[in-house]
Amino acid sequence: MAPIENTAAGPITGVIRLGDGARGLRGLVVAVGFSALSNLATDGKAKRNDGEFDAELERRLLEIGFVEGAHVEILHEGLFGRDPIAVKVDTMRVALRRHEANAILVQPEPGRVGRP
Amino acid sequence: MNVSVPTLPSLRLALVGNPNCGKTALFNALTGSRQKVANYPGVTVERKEGNFVSPIGRPVVAIDLPGTYSLRGRSPDEVVTRDAILGRLEGDQRPDMLVCVADATNLRIMLRLVLELRNAGIPMLLALNMMDIARYRGITIDVDGLSAELGIPVITTVAVSPDGTQALLQQIDAMANAGLASTEPHWHALDASEVRDAHHLADRLVDRFVSHPANDRDWTRRIDRILLNPAGGLLILLAVLFLVFQAVFSWATLPMEWISAGFDWLAQTVSAILPAGLLSSLITDGVITGVGSVLVFLPQIIILFFFIILLEDFGYMARAAFLMDRIVGGAGLHGRSFIPLLSSFACAIPGIMATRVIENRRQRLATIMVAPLMTCSARIPVYTLIISAFIPNRQVWGMVNLQGLVMFSLYAAGIVSAFAVALVFRTFVWRGKSEPFIMELPGYKRPLVRSVLLGVVQRAIIFLKRAGTIILSMMILIWFLSTFPAPPEGATGPAIHYSFAGIIGHALQPLLAPIGFNWQIAVALIPGLAAREVAVGALATVYAIGGDASGSALSQTLSAQWSLATALSLLAWYVFAPQCASTLGVVRRETNSWRWPVAMFVYMMVLAYIASFVVYQSAIALGG
Ligand SMILES: Nc1nc2c(ncn2[C@@H]2O[C@H](COP(=O)(O)OP(=O)(O)OP(=O)(O)O)[C@@H](O)[C@H]2O)c(=O)[nH]1
Numbered sequence: 025m026a027p028i029e030n031t032a033a034g035p036i037t038g039v040i041r042l043g044d045g046a047r048g049l050r051g052l053v054v055a056v057g058f059s060a061l062s063n064l065a066t067d068g069k070a071k072r073n074d075g076e077f078d079a080e081l082e083r084r085l086l087e088i089g090f091v092e093g094a095h096v097e098i099l100h101e102g103l104f105g106r107d108p109i110a111v112k113v114d115t116m117r118v119a120l121r122r123h124e125a126n127a128i129l130v131q132p133e134p135g136r137v138g139r140p
Numbered sequence: 141m142n143v144s145v146p147t148l149p150s151l152r153l154a155l156v157g158n159p160n161c162g163k164t165a166l167f168n169a170l171t172g173s174r175q176k177v178a179n180y181p182g183v184t185v186e187r188k189e190g191n192f193v194s195p196i197g198r199p200v201v202a203i204d205l206p207g208t209y210s211l212r213g214r215s216p217d218e219v220v221t222r223d224a225i226l227g228r229l230e231g232d233q234r235p236d237m238l239v240c241v242a243d244a245t246n247l248r249i250m251l252r253l254v255l256e257l258r259n260a261g262i263p264m265l266l267a268l269n270m271m272d273i274a275r276y277r278g279i280t281i282d283v284d285g286l287s288a289e290l291g292i293p294v295i296t297t298v299a300v301s302p303d304g305t306q307a308l309l310q311q312i313d314a315m316a317n318a319g320l321a322s323t324e325p326h327w328h329a330l331d332a333s334e335v336r337d338a339h340h341l342a343d344r345l346v347d348r349f350v351s352h353p354a355n356d357r358d359w360t361r362r363i364d365r366i367l368l369n370p371a372g373g374l375l376i377l378l379a380v381l382f383l384v385f386q387a388v389f390s391w392a393t394l395p396m397e398w399i400s401a402g403f404d405w406l407a408q409t410v411s412a413i414l415p416a417g418l419l420s421s422l423i424t425d426g427v428i429t430g431v432g433s434v435l436v437f438l439p440q441i442i443i444l445f446f447f448i449i450l451l452e453d454f455g456y457m458a459r460a461a462f463l464m465d466r467i468v469g470g471a472g473l474h475g476r477s478f479i480p481l482l483s484s485f486a487c488a489i490p491g492i493m494a495t496r497v498i499e500n501r502r503q504r505l506a507t508i509m510v511a512p513l514m515t516c517s518a519r520i521p522v523y524t525l526i527i528s529a530f531i532p533n534r535q536v537w538g539m540v541n542l543q544g545l546v547m548f549s550l551y552a553a554g555i556v557s558a559f560a561v562a563l564v565f566r567t568f569v570w571r572g573k574s575e576p577f578i579m580e581l582p583g584y585k586r587p588l589v590r591s592v593l594l595g596v597v598q599r600a601i602i603f604l605k606r607a608g609t610i611i612l613s614m615m616i617l618i619w620f621l622s623t624f625p626a627p628p629e630g631a632t633g634p635a636i637h638y639s640f641a642g643i644i645g646h647a648l649q650p651l652l653a654p655i656g657f658n659w660q661i662a663v664a665l666i667p668g669l670a671a672r673e674v675a676v677g678a679l680a681t682v683y684a685i686g687g688d689a690s691g692s693a694l695s696q697t698l699s700a701q702w703s704l705a706t707a708l709s710l711l712a713w714y715v716f717a718p719q720c721a722s723t724l725g726v727v728r729r730e731t732n733s734w735r736w737p738v739a740m741f742v743y744m745m746v747l748a749y750i751a752s753f754v755v756y757q758s759a760i761a762l763g764g
């Protein structure tokens with residue numbers, strides 16, 4: 025449950041990875057794709073590269089609606105490791121694993137960081 | 141202008157759109173077909189054609205396609221769509237017109253695809269489907285504005301209401317009358333930045349032309365709060381499955397008795413009318429007893445499908461996949477594997493077809509290989525027959541029916557072994573990276589009485605057809621093998637011992653003795669390779685001809701003739717044994733090689749023998 029503690033520690037100032045978010049998190053997508061993320065993220069965690077696999081993941085996330093500027097909200101979490109998550113992307117509901125959700129960077133709305 | 145003009149040239153029209161937006165529902169409404177419609181993404185995995193005549197009398201060929209989010213063709217079902225639209229299939233004409241179908245409550249993703257579909261060079265129109273739901277939720281769409289901005293006609297439809305396709309039909313005629321001119325496709329696979337640009341364009345369209353009310357009357361979120369509750373959701377899923385199998389068992393008892401009584405009466409009447417002899421034996425022992433013993437299970441099939449269709453139409457399947465993702469993922473399967481596996485409860489064949497939505501070939505193969513371990517409806521007759529013969533019909537823990545409980549355990553055994561085999565597959569055959577699990581969760585919909593009933597009737601007809609064709613012909617074959625040759629002059633013992641069936645059964649029996657099968661079971665298992673239910677009919681016929689049945693129900697005959705160990709061993713056999721030729725045929729077709737069906741046959745056969753051996757020997761050791 026490590027990822028959840030990240031977001032719970034103190035007030036959020038910056039962006040977080042969607043995969044680290046807890047239920048109730050609401051915000052705007054600011055970047056999609058591990059390659060875009062590794063430029064933006066400061067903690068170095070998002071730095072990973074797997075060429076083709078990541079490029080494919082990025083396109084799939086884009087095609088299903090995770091695009092910069094989209095509104096997202098984590099609606100539900102699975103039981104084991106709180107994985108997968110159900111996310112509302114604008115008008116649509118999408119289920120995905122936290123691992124994939126980590127390729128999405130979110131700017132949370134103030135006060136909507138989600139349950140600690 | 142409704143004079144029909146017989147000389148109008150025919151029109152080919154393809155339905156494209158995101159998964160679950162109602163393409164097949166529209167296709168059915170237009171053509172009067174009965175293709176499968178259900179409330180989860182990935183129902184249609186093949187292209188289907190149907191015909192209809194437009195209001196002004198133009199013959200139209202409609203093509204229903206699998207849903208997709210892009211034309212890239214990642215998985216086999218998406219490839220079907222791409223190739224149909226781009227005309228890449230050998231000997232297949234490109235459609236003259238595209239009907240882009242969008243879920244009006246979720247327009248954004250489809251508008252993105254519409255922008256991509258322009259590159260296909262085919263005249264198109266946009267149908268905003270599910271307009272009834274959009275209206276209920278207070279979503280308003282400026283149809284004319286959208287149409288002007290996109291430069292294509294936009295109309296609204298309600299695929300599930302009787303006159304919900306009128307605007308679409310009129311628009312099709314209008315476009316065809318104005319003349320349809322396709323250009324060469326100039327589509328290329330979009331890269332990430334092109335997808336982003338198209339998305340932003342689509343978002344601007346949505347901002348301008350679609351307005352959502354402040355408080356959306358969307359029930360889905362509230363229902364999901366209960367059904368997707370982390371721990372509660374899994375318990376509910378288990379409870380739902382458990383209740384279904386209890387219902388299959390207990391609700392069906394009475395109608396089954398009626399059907400059974402009906403066939404007994406029929407057999408008695410026929411044997412009273414016909415002179416005793418070969419013809420009378422063929423009709424009573426072969427056809428009526430054999431086929432009747434399978435038809436008895438119609439009520440159970442109907443109840444099972446009633447629940448499956450209800451859950452599918454409500455929108456629960458995708459939730460089940462969500463809840464089970466970590467569990468099936470632990471076995472190395474894809475989250476999307478769960479829906480094909482659930483469909484395999486009905487029959488492994490649609491289940492195996494449904495794996496087309498899985499893009500990764502290895503994970504798709506793993507799912508195909510374990511799908512037949514899920515308890516399909518053809519096993520129900522076998523399980524029920526043995527359970528009702530050997531398991532007392534009483535309540536345990538207050539309200540749980542013991543027979544239903546055993547049935548549930550057999551289903552559980554199938555599921556657990558499917559996961560175990562998948563894990564073995566994952567560990568030894570393939571260790572690659574897991575594909576991402578990204579799946580749309582559709583909104584819940586109230587199941588329509590008419591479509592649920594139609595679906596159930598359709599399944600009942602399939603079952604009856606099987607009984608009338610494959611099962612009937614197998615019964616006649618078995619009757620023949622059990623009757624000829626006649627015993628030699630002065631032979632002692634029942635005549636059937638001297639027949640082909642007797643000879644084959646006795647020859648195989650030593651091989652099956654370690655797992656406790658007698659020669660009658662051996663005889664039943666061979667035709668049972670064609671279809672599982674055949675074994676039930678075969679046992680009925682073999683015992684009837686052998687004279688052991690003495691007019692009583694087959695289950696009473698069995699409980700008198702078999703030991704409990706034998707019965708349990710046969711149940712274990714049926715959890716694993718590859719007793720279905722059509723499944724192997726579909727695996728051959730879907731994998732395009734003989735390797736996988738052969739591997740499947742061998743591994744299931746070996747597992748079946750081992751399981752039966754262990755069950756039989758332990759039951760014997762425990763004094764069964
Ligand atoms: N209320 C309402 N329900 C609809 C309408 N059209 C389709 N549905 C329902 O929406 C669900 C999906 O319909 P399908 O026709 O299977 O969707 P599809 O686009 O063929 O889906 P795939 O084959 O998975 O791509 C089903 O439960 C339909 O009954 C509509 O206009 N109104």
Ligand SMILES: [Mg+2]
Pocket residue numbers: 163164165176177183184205206207
């Ligand atoms: Mg369909």
